[in-house]
Amino acid sequence: MNARAPQHDNVVTQSLAQIGQCGLFLLTLLAAIPRSFRYLRETVRQLWFVGAMSLTIIMVCGLFVGMVLMLQLYHVLSIFGGTSASGMVVALSVYRELGPVVTALLFAGRAGTAVTAEIGLMRATDQIDAMEMMAVDPIAYVATPRFLAGLIAMPLLCCVFCAMAIFGGHLVGVTWLGVDNGTFWSNMTAQVDVHTDIVNGVLLKSLAFGAVVSLIAVFQGFTTPPTSEGVAYATTRTVVASSIAILALDFVLTAFLM
Amino acid sequence: MSQPRSSYAVGTGLFIVLGFAALAYLATQTSSVANVHQGDSYVVDAQFTNIGQLKERAPVKIAGVRVGQVQSITLTPDRDVAEVKLSIDKSYNHIPLDSVATIFTSGLLGDQYVGIDYGSSKQTVAAGGTLARTKSTQPLEEMLGKFFGAGGVVDNVGGSYAVKAGFSNVGTLSAGAPVKMAGVVIGSVQSVHADPVKLNAQVVLSIDKRYNAIPDDSSAAVFTSGLIGSQYVAIQPGGSPEMLKDGDEMILTQSAMQLEDLIGKFLVNGSPSDKKDAGNGGK
Structure with a gap:
């Protein structure tokens, strides 16, 4: 589990080795879930750190995404006299795509990097080795709680994001631009489906993104070279790999779920 | 030590409550609960020669009020007739047998739905019964x-x-x-x-x-x-x-x-x- 990435000179084999190690690491994480129940308090503390502490950025960003979406839609739809559909379009696009994806990208930037840097520094300062010396399983104590916390926090954050986006859309559309309040809500409720949009869109997608981002963050932290340069590099790689994984997975999930 | 721990425990609890509150808000306020609410309902068959763009879960309306949804659309194997199963709320169980099921379009470009116009028969459609009188969708090309x-x-x-x-x-x-x-x-x-x-x-x-x-x-x-x-x-x-x-x-x-x-x-x-x-x- 503490195996450093073996040195490969080829980019392709390097990436393949990374993906393979990441998959094996996921199995180790999942196998450690029963053991990590002993450290439930640690999981709650991580949930506080990656979830509750991310609320501000998620809420502010959700608000602005909803506002700008409404602003753009209003000007396009007013060409066709279809501004009454703007609330519906805001809701559908936020639930199906923007909510989970933007939340996951923000989550990777806000929480994923912090987790990678923290674990990387733990490695660099030999804290991980010290835990092993004290017969504390670092996977069960460090990795799995952070993974589970990300898994739980992402859907909740995504729901908050979506609710704020709807609020922002309502603020701009109804309060400022004069879309009728009744048609705003009735068109939305008529078209949003609980199963396809909220369960499949918001919850399932954000759960998958949460798993991917947390896995990448924890994995990068554990496999980083224990130097200050290595930690910096691993933090960058968390953001890059998470972003690519989120957007690619989003396409796959959309293709399967829609 | 106990003070910060309890503070983050409370904060985490607040975060979880807020998340679930947001989810409940999304699920109830911005989506139609009626779309998912499947109370007691009964199924009625109707056969159409052309269903146009009618889809499953499209609304079934009486006098413009939603009373149920389209459960399934199948093609009768040996005839070119679409068999549409309408799932109608149990509380509307007094639909006359000679009612006419028509496929309407909401607005010019809207989705299609099944409207039921009451007939005058004393008999009502039972569960599993068939609405014999139907009017199919009017393709735009024909109307033009x-x-x-x-x-x-x-x-x-x-x-x-x-x-x-x-x-x-x-x-x-x-x-x-x-x-x-x-x-x-x-x-x-x-x-x-x-x-x-x-x-x-x-x-x-x-x-x-x-x-x-x-x-x-x-x-x-x-x-x-x-x-x-x-x-x-x-x-x-x-x-x-x-x-x-x-x-x-x-x-x-x-x-x-x-x-x-x-x-x-x-x-x-x-x-x-x-x-x-x-x-x-x-x-």
């Missing part, structure tokens, strides 16, 4: 066809007969242009080509079989719809007892008016003969 008088007439292959007509000038008439009688489309122009011997334009008109009582001394004229519209062939009925048959040639024709000719008639030095030469030379 009714407005413009075209529709299935023009392309009615086999249901038409061909009549020839020679014109000294067809203007911009081209194959596919409508053939009208009394302003109503009765067929289309099948082909336009120049006759190498008679040195005029031979136009083959394909006329719908229903209009088989056109006298053989009727005249054909190339007209323009409006000032800048496309050209069409107008048939003015004659008085002969003999009717036009397949392969006949119409003798009386009136060529297309050309703007140059018209102007030439106004001007003294107009030269229709030049025009004619030019027309023949360019055949």
Whole structure:
């Protein structure tokens, strides 16, 4: 589990080795879930750190995404006299795509990097080795709680994001631009489906993104070279790999779920 | 040590509560609970010859109020009839047996739904019963066809007969242009080509079989719809007892008016003969 990435000179084999190690690491994480129940308090503390502490950025960003979406839609739809559909379009696009994806990208930037840097520094300062010396399983104590916390926090954050986006859309559309309040809500409720949009869109997608981002963050932290340069590099790689994984997975999930 | 721990525990609890509150808000306030609410309902069959864009879970409405949804749409294997199962709320179980199920479109571009108009029968549709009287969706093409008088007439292959007509000038008439009688489309122009011997334009008109009582001394004229519209062939009925048959040639024709000719008639030095030469030379 503490195996450093073996040195490969080829980019392709390097990436393949990374993906393979990441998959094996996921199995180790999942196998450690029963053991990590002993450290439930640690999981709650991580949930506080990656979830509750991310609320501000998620809420502010959700608000602005909803506002700008409404602003753009209003000007396009007013060409066709279809501004009454703007609330519906805001809701559908936020639930199906923007909510989970933007939340996951923000989550990777806000929480994923912090987790990678923290674990990387733990490695660099030999804290991980010290835990092993004290017969504390670092996977069960460090990795799995952070993974589970990300898994739980992402859907909740995504729901908050979506609710704020709807609020922002309502603020701009109804309060400022004069879309009728009744048609705003009735068109939305008529078209949003609980199963396809909220369960499949918001919850399932954000759960998958949460798993991917947390896995990448924890994995990068554990496999980083224990130097200050290595930690910096691993933090960058968390953001890059998470972003690519989120957007690619989003396409796959959309293709399967829609 | 205990103070920060309890503070983050409270904060985490607040975060989880807020997350679930947001989820409940999304699920109840911004989506239709009625879409997912499947209370006690019963299923009624209805058969349609054309369901258009009707989809599963489309609403079923009585007097515009949603009472249920479309459960499934299947094609009857041996007939070209769509079998639609309507799942209707139990509280609306007094639908007369002779009610009419119609597929409507909400608005011009909206989704389609099934509307049920009550009949007058004392008997009501039981669960698993069938609404025998249905009205299928009206395809937009058919409706437009009714407005413009075209529709299935023009392309009615086999249901038409061909009549020839020679014109000294067809203007911009081209194959596919409508053939009208009394302003109503009765067929289309099948082909336009120049006759190498008679040195005029031979136009083959394909006329719908229903209009088989056109006298053989009727005249054909190339007209323009409006000032800048496309050209069409107008048939003015004659008085002969003999009717036009397949392969006949119409003798009386009136060529297309050309703007140059018209102007030439106004001007003294107009030269229709030049025009004619030019027309023949360019055949």
